[in-house]
Amino acid sequence: TRGEDGRTRTTQTLTSSDLEQLNRLLVQATAERAQAESRLSTAQTPGNTQLAISNQALGTLRQRRAEANADYQELLVRFEPQYPQAQAARDKVAALDRAIAAEEGRVRGAYASDYAAAREREANLRARVDQLLSRLDSENRSSIQYNIYQREVDTNRQLYDGLLQRYKEIGVAGV
DSSP states (O other): OBOTTSOBOOSOOHHHHHHHHHHHHHHHHHHHHHHHHHHHHHHTSTTOSHHHHHOHHHHHHHHHHHHHHHHHHHHHHHSOTTSHHHHHHHHHHHHHHHHHHHHHHHHHHHHHHHHHHHHHHHHHHHHHHHHHHHHHHHHHHHHHHHHHHHHHHHHHHHHHHHHHHHHHHHHHHHO
16 A cells, blocks of 8 residues: 555554464364364273264274174073074174274274374464464564664654755745
C-alpha cells in the first residue's frame, strides 16, 4: 500500500504469509496427532471391544472363536477333555486365540506407526514455524531500523528544503 507521502509500505511480508499457512497446517497436524494418539491408547487398553468393531477381520476371528469355543464346550458335556475330538476343538480355539492376538498386534502396530508419523509431522511443522518466527522477528527488527533511517532521511530532507528556501530568499534579497 502507498502512504500519504507516496512511499510504499507493506503490511504483510512473505514470511508472515508463510507463517500463517504453516500455523494452519500445524493446527491440523496437532489434531491428527491427537486422533492417532487416542486410537493408539484405545487399542492398547486390554479387552477393548473397539478394536474388533473397527477391524472387520478381528471381528470375524472373534466370532469364529466364539463358535469354536461353543463347539468345544458342547463336546466337553459328552466327552472327557482328552477325547480326540475335544482335543482337536481345544486346539482350534487355541489357534484362533493366537490368530486374534496376532491381528490385534498388527492393528496396534499400525496405530503406533500412524501415531509416530503424525507426531513426527507435527514436530517438523513446529520446527518450521519456530524457524519462521525467528525470521519474522529479524525482519521486524530490520523494518524498525529501516523506519528509523527513513525518518532521519525525511528530517534531513526537510532541513535541506528549509535551508535551500532560505538561501533562495537571501539570494533574491541580495540582488
